[in-house]
Amino acid sequence: GQSLEQPSEVTAVEGAIVQINCTYQTSGFYGLSWYQQHDGGAPTFLSYNALDGLEETGRFSSFLSRSDSYGYLLLQELQMKDSASYFCAVRDGGYSTLTFGKGTMLLVSP
Amino acid sequence: KAGVTQTPRYLIKTRGQQVTLSCSPISGHRSVSWYQQTPGQGLQFLFEYFSETQRNKGNFPGRFSGRQFSNSRSEMNVSTLELGDSALYLCASSLAGNEQFFGPGTRLTVL
Numbered sequence: 261g262q263s264l265e266q267p268s269e270v271t272a273v274e275g276a277i278v279q280i281n282c283t284y285q286t287s288g289f290y291g292l293s294w295y296q297q298h299d300g301g302a303p304t305f306l307s308y309n310a311l312d313g314l315e316e317t318g319r320f321s322s323f324l325s326r327s328d329s330y331g332y333l334l335l336q337e338l339q340m341k342d343s344a345s346y347f348c349a350v351r352d353g354g355y356s357t358l359t360f361g362k363g364t365m366l367l368v369s370p
Numbered sequence: 371k372a373g374v375t376q377t378p379r380y381l382i383k384t385r386g387q388q389v390t391l392s393c394s395p396i397s398g399h400r401s402v403s404w405y406q407q408t409p410g411q412g413l414q415f416l417f418e419y420f421s422e423t424q425r426n427k428g429n430f431p432g433r434f435s436g437r438q439f440s441n442s443r444s445e446m447n448v449s450t451l452e453l454g455d456s457a458l459y460l461c462a463s464s465l466a467g468n469e470q471f472f473g474p475g476t477r478l479t480v481l
Contacts, residue, residue: 291468302374302460302472303413310468347413351468355418357403357426358470362412 282348395463
């Protein structure tokens with residue numbers, strides 16, 4: 261079956277760097293996405309990696325190693341507003357369907 | 371450009387009833403996916419529609435169904451509601467598949 265593993269909770273302080281790991285086991289693989297969800301809000305897209313390597317978007321970077329079935333989201337210069345849940349998701353078919361991990365709650369303290 | 375809208379935002383039903391949720395995708399997006407989000411199970415895929423056809427279906431019982439109209443608006447229906455159906459139901463639309471745009475969700479409570 262399909263499964264994605266990510267830590268349930270991560271804590272950090274403002275200004276720090278945090279890495280959220282994701283390992284996956286899926287029958288097919290088209291790419292790894294990351295979504296952010298604030299409490300009570302809708303998930304919003306952060307990044308997508310289809311090929312191995314690092315993708316950088318401002319303070320956020322995402323990495324993928326397809327041979328290791330592993331990826332991570334790196335958040336730099338943490339701000340209080342980064343406190344949210346972060347989900348990795350695999351697009352495992354040619355369609356738009358995503359299989360999500362259970363999410364990592366990031367708590368940023370002053 | 372308007373985002374994905376979902377109606378209603380909140381719904382309270384009792385066991386055995388049925389419910390219909392609506393989703394209007396971003397203009398031009400033909401793919402609409404539905405997800406169920408619960409604290410214990412996270413986000414679970416229900417089904418995906420593209421040009422009025424169901425392209426993919428998750429592992430949910432037949433009580434969960436959906437459809438898409440010619441204007442890409444989508445509805446999902448849950449019949450014979452159970453307590454365990456209480457969840458946030460999220461709709462997402464997509465243009466190219468790599469990025470999904472989520473609506474605010476419908477919070478369903480089954481009593």
